[in-house]
Amino acid sequence: ETAEEEFSILKLHPVKGAELFDGMIFNELKTVILQHHERYDGSGYPEGLHGEDIDIKARIIHLADAFEAMMSDRPYRPALSFVDTLKEIEKKTEKQFDPFVVKTFFEIIKDRPSVFIMAGYRIE
Numbered sequence: 001e002t003a004e005e006e007f008s009i010l011k012l013h014p015v016k017g018a019e020l021f022d023g024m025i026f027n028e029l030k031t032v033i034l035q036h037h038e039r040y041d042g043s044g045y046p047e048g049l050h051g052e053d054i055d056i057k058a059r060i061i062h063l064a065d066a067f068e069a070m071m072s073d074r075p076y077r078p079a080l081s082f083v084d085t086l087k088e089i090e091k092k093t094e095k096q097f098d099p100f101v102v103k104t105f106f107e108i109i110k111d112r113p114s115v116f117i118m119a120g121y122r123i124e
Contacts, residue, residue: 011037011045032057036065039096051098059098063089063105066096071121082116082123 001009018034021027035049035058042050044062054062070085080088086106093102109116113123 015046031055032061034058036061038062040098041095043095054098056098056101059101063097063101066092067105082121 014034014037018030021030021033032055034046035054038044038047038049038054038058039062040051040054040059042048044054067085067089070080070088071082073079086109089097089102089105093099116123
């Protein structure tokens with residue numbers, strides 16, 4: 001398989017994950033799971049939703065997932081620093097991330113940095 005084919009398979013994971021919740025009492029989570037890779041500018045997947053068409057909970061999870069990915073070592077790159085991660089998030093606001101969600105996230109960081117320290121993140 002080529003890298004492109006592998007990425008098309010990877011992009012199915014929100015759909016497959018949402019299908020796991022069919023008929024369960026947690027059915028409301030299906031939308032969040034399905035939309036957690038949608039981007040604010042409409043360039044995400046699987047449906048290419050834009051802005052407010054993306055469930056607010058999915059927009060929050062998308063930012064949290066991206067934050068965690070940037071702060072973690074990956075096979076293709078080392079973890080970014082806390083400051084570099086915030087710069088990257090700021091750079092991608094309105095493209096990848098909802099400006100309101102980013103603003104709220106940054107306020108939490110400013111008001112309660114201990115939350116991130118307790119979660120094991122190095123803030124420096």
